[in-house]
Each structure stands twice: as C-alpha cells, then as structure tokens.
Amino acid sequence: MTKTPTKLAKLTALTAKIDDRTPAHRDRAIDGLRALALLAVPTGHWLLGGFTLDTGGLHNTSSLATFGQLAPVSWILQMLGIFFLVGGYSSYLSFQRRKGSTRQWTTGRLKRLGRPVLGVTAVWALLLPTLHYGLGVPTATLHTASTLVVQPLWFVGVYAVITALTPYCVRASQRLGFWAAAPLLGSVAVVDFLRYGPCADAMPSWLSLLNLLPGWMFAYQLGVSWADKRLGRREAWLLLAGGAALFAALLLAFHYPASMVGVPGEARTNSHPPSLLVLALAAVQSGAAILLRDRLARLLRRPALWAPVVIINLSAMTILCWHQTAMLAAAVPASYFGEIPGLTTAPDTVGWILARLAWMPLFAGLLVAIAKFVRPLEAPWDRVGTVRRAVAGVLAAGFVYFALAV
Numbered sequence: 001m002t003k004t005p006t007k008l009a010k011l012t013a014l015t016a017k018i019d020d021r022t023p024a025h026r027d028r029a030i031d032g033l034r035a036l037a038l039l040a041v042p043t044g045h046w047l048l049g050g051f052t053l054d055t056g057g058l059h060n061t062s063s064l065a066t067f068g069q070l071a072p073v074s075w076i077l078q079m080l081g082i083f084f085l086v087g088g089y090s091s092y093l094s095f096q097r098r099k100g101s102t103r104q105w106t107t108g109r110l111k112r113l114g115r116p117v118l119g120v121t122a123v124w125a126l127l128l129p130t131l132h133y134g135l136g137v138p139t140a141t142l143h144t145a146s147t148l149v150v151q152p153l154w155f156v157g158v159y160a161v162i163t164a165l166t167p168y169c170v171r172a173s174q175r176l177g178f179w180a181a182a183p184l185l186g187s188v189a190v191v192d193f194l195r196y197g198p199c200a201d202a203m204p205s206w207l208s209l210l211n212l213l214p215g216w217m218f219a220y221q222l223g224v225s226w227a228d229k230r231l232g233r234r235e236a237w238l239l240l241a242g243g244a245a246l247f248a249a250l251l252l253a254f255h256y257p258a259s260m261v262g263v264p265g266e267a268r269t270n271s272h273p274p275s276l277l278v279l280a281l282a283a284v285q286s287g288a289a290i291l292l293r294d295r296l297a298r299l300l301r302r303p304a305l306w307a308p309v310v311i312i313n314l315s316a317m318t319i320l321c322w323h324q325t326a327m328l329a330a331a332v333p334a335s336y337f338g339e340i341p342g343l344t345t346a347p348d349t350v351g352w353i354l355a356r357l358a359w360m361p362l363f364a365g366l367l368v369a370i371a372k373f374v375r376p377l378e379a380p381w382d383r384v385g386t387v388r389r390a391v392a393g394v395l396a397a398g399f400v401y402f403a404l405a406v
Contacts, residue, residue, distance in 0.1 A: 018310050019303035028306060029297040030086050033289050035312040037083035041152065042323035042367070044077035046360050048261060049148070050347035051331055057138030058335050060147060063347035063356075064263045071258035078260035078271070080155065081219040081282025082289055087159065088223025091166045092173075106164050111380075113160045116317035117153055119377030120325070121396035124149055128402065131332075141332060146403035148324040154272075156320060162217050169217075169224040177230035181221040184214040185279055192276045196254070196268075208273050215274030219282040226290060236290035243283025250277045317378055318371045326367035330359065 022028075048070070051058045064070055091109070098105040124146065131137040162169075172180035191210045195203050222239070225231040250256040256277045262269040270277045300306045312319070334343040342355025384392075 012304075015303040015307040018307045022306065022310070027297070028300040028309070029293045030089055031313050032296050032300050032309050033082050033293075034086045034090075034316070035309045037079040037086070038312055038316055038319050040077045040079040042319060042326075042363070043360075044074065044261065045148075045152070045324060046327055046363050047077070047353075047356060048074065049327075050352070050356070051144070051335075051344055052346045053335055053339055053344040057141030058144045058331065058344065059140065060144050061346060062261075062263050063353065064259050064261070066346075066348045067353075068258070071260075074260040075281060078278075078281065079285065080216070081278070081285040084159070084162070084216055084219035084282070085223040085226070085286045085289060087163070088166075088169065088220035088225075089227040090223075091163060091220075092170060092224045092227035095166050095170060102167055106166070109163050110160055113156055113163070113317070115380075116321045116374075116378045117156050118392055118396050119374060120149065120321040121153070121399045122392040123374075123377070124325075125395035125399035128399070137332060141335060143402070143405075145328045145332065146399065148328065150400060150403040152320055152324065156317075158212065158216050161213065162220050165217070166224070169221050170228070172221065173225040173228040173230055177228075178222075178225050178235045180225055180230075181218050184218040184221060185276075187211075187214040188218070188274065188276050188279055211275070212273040215278060218279050219286055222282075222286050231290065233291060236287045238287070239283045240287030240291065243280045243285075243287060247277065247280035247284060250280060315371055318374060319367070322370050322374060323363075323367055326363045326370055329366045329370070330362055 048063050050061050050063055052061050053059075064074070094109075095102075095105060128142055128146070132139065132142055169180070176182075188211050191207060194200070195207050222231060251258060256275060257263075257266060257268050257270055259266075260270050260278065260281065262272050269275075300309060331343050334340045339345045342352055342357075342359045345352060345355075347353070347356070
C-alpha cells in the first residue's frame with residue numbers, strides 16, 4: 001500500500017520539475033497542438049492499418065477497405081494540417097531569431113530532420129538479413145514491414161523541402177499577409193480540375209505530383225503568416241467557415257473520396273499527393289486551432305497536462321520514424337502463431353477493431369522501449385566520422401530501394 005503514494009509523489013515531482021524548467025516565454029499552445037498532431041500519426045496508422053496472413057507471410061491492408069463508414073475517423077486523425085501549421089509558426093520564429101546566415105539556419109534544421117530518418121532506415125537495412133537468414137522471416141513479411149517503415153518518412157522529406165523554403169514563405173507573408181496561402185490553394189484546385197475534370201483521360205499520370213509541394217505547403221504558409229501576426233481571429237473564422245463549406249462541396253457535389261488516407265484497391269486517394277479536400281480540412285483545422293489557442297494555453301498551465309506535451313515534443317522524430325516498427329515488433333512474431341485477432345487477421349469484422357484497440361497499449365509500450373535505444377541516432381553525430389556516415393547512407397538507400405521495389 002505504501003508503493004503507490006511513493007510513485008505518485010515521484011510523478012508529481014517530475015511534472016512540477018518540468019513545469020518549473022519551462023521558460024516563461026514558451027508558447028504552450030503551439031507545443032500542445034504539435035503534440036496532438038504527433039499522437040494522431042501512430043494512432044491513425046495503428047487503428048486503420050492491418051495485416052492479412054497467408055503461407056507467404058504478412059501483407060498490408062486497411063480496415064477502411066471493409067469499413068468505409070470509418071472514413072470520418074480519418075478526418076480527425078489526419079492532422080498533418082495542424083503539424084504543418086505549427087511547423088510554419090515555429091520556423092518563422094526560429095528564422096527571425098537566427099544568429100547565423102540563412103544557409104546555416106537551413107542546414108541546421110535539415111540535419112535535425114535527416115539524422116533520425118537516416119538512423120531508422122540504416123538500422124532496418126541491418127535487420128533485414130538478420131530477420132530473414134537468422135530467424136527465417138519470409139520475404140513477403142519483410143517487404144510489408146519495409147513498406148510500412150518507409151510510409152511515414154515521405155512526410156519528413158516533404159517537410160524538409162518546405163522548411164528549406166521558409167525564407168520565401170516569410171517574404172510572401174510580409175507582402176501578401178494572410179492571402180499568401182491563396183496561390184497554393186489555387187494551384188491545387190487547378191491540378192485537381194485537370195486530373196478529375198472533363199479532360200481527365202487526356203492528362204498524364206504524373207500531373208498529380210504537381211500538388212505535392214503546394215498541397216502540404218498551404219498550412220505551413222498559414223503558420224508563417226500566423227506567427228507574422230498577419231493572421232488573426234477574423235481570418236481564422238474565414239478559414240474555419242470557408243474550409244468547411246469547401247470540404248462539404250467536394251464530398252457531396254464533386255464526389256471526392258471520403259477517406260483522408262489511402263485505401264488499398266481504390267483508384268483515387270486524397271493524400272498521395274494531397275487533393276483539394278486535404279487543403280479544405282487543413283483550413284478547418286487551422287482556423288479552429290487559432291481560435292482555440294488561448295484556451296489551450298490556459299489548459300496547459302497545469303503541470304500534469306504540460307509534462308506529457310513536453311515529453312511528446314522531445315520525442316517527435318522518434319514517434320514519426322519508429323511507430324510502425326513498434327507495431328511490427330508485435331505483429332511479426334505473432335505471425336508464427338497463425339491468425340491472432342487484431343494482429344494477423346484481416347480487418348473485416350467489428351471484432352477486429354475491438355481487438356486492435358486492445359493491442360494499441362502494447363504498441364505504445366514497445367515504442368517507448370524502442371525510444372530508449374534509438375535516442376543516440378537522433379542526437380548530433382559529432383563523433384561519427386565520414387566513413388560511418390557514408391556507410392549509413394548506403395544502408396539507408398538500399399533499404400528504401402527494397403521497400404519501394406515491386
């Protein structure tokens with residue numbers, strides 16, 4: 001009976017310590033929004049992603065292929081708009097506070113993004129032969145695992161490119177203010193009209209790739225304008241109402257797919273690359289975030305709520321890069337025992353959803369355990385020589401090639 005109060009006291013002391021060490025100027029609302037967006041990534045992948053098992057091994061599938069009515073869940077869990085919004089906000093402030101040149105600032109930001117990606121892909125490159133030749137994991141399972149590991153990393157690559165464009169976003173905000181994001185929205189609208197409109201059959205297949213940069217840059221530019229004090233509550237209401245109206249029109253009148261994530265077997269997808277529906281959702285999310293900022297900041301003055309936000313933000317790249325590995329750490333061993341509900345069975349029943357929800361705490365626990373070992377990969381590689389970095393790069397490239405090979 002004495003252990004519980006002791007643990008509670010230690011936890012209370014830890015949260016108080018984190019709160020005391022937080023600088024007074026720290027924007028808790030921005031960190032809170034980033035934490036929500038970060039948690040939505042593994043939650044969405046763990047809840048909506050599934051496996052099928054046959055004699056060849058594990059294969060990737062999605063619960064949305066069976067339960068189309070779950071599509072509205074993806075509207076909540078697809079919070080990349082919020083992530084890019086706070087990313088633009090934070091990058092603006094960081095860029096304004098820089099002490100070195102623009103090039104030095106950009107290089108530093110890109111290194112922080114690149115190290116974790118290089119780390120996870122290099123580690124998996126070493127794991128593949130060990131798992132296959134040492135433990136007999138089927139090639140199909142390894143290919144499925146590799147695809148899932150690479151799947152979230154495209155986001156880091158796009159985010160890195162947009163981060164490098166921050167100086168241009170700042171200039172656009174200074175000249176156009178809130179409306180600096182409008183050309184990005186218009187660009188995506190034009191591409192969508194060409195690829196889905198009356199002349200769609202005559203359009204080249206690569207046309208959709210033109211949406212990749214402006215589609216994800218839209219919310220980032222909004223974040224820059226927000227930090228530049230060119231986007232206030234009036235504009236936030238416009239984003240919320242206009243985004244909601246556009247979202248409804250695209251779904252009901254123009255028959256866009258309801259799911260915000262890709263569904264195996266579907267011809268159209270909203271997110272790879274982003275369609276106009278993604279930007280409409282990002283507008284709604286951004287408007288709501290700006291309007292709720294002060295309320296969220298007050299809420300996060302409570303140490304018990306603030307401490308988890310700090311921990312999640314400090315583990316941002318670990319969560320993005322390793323959450324699929326955590327799920328695979330449970331599913332791959334389970335595949336040796338046959339069909340286990342929620343892990344290796346097809347997501348085609350309500351029972352699967354309930355079982356997957358029961359497995360998610362295990363995934364989270366495995367992610368925490370993995371985080372303890374991969375922390376050095378994300379710290380500055382001051383003691384890593386050129387040869388080792390080159391080897392890591394070659395390993396990473398080989399892994400990505402294996403993951404993307406058909």
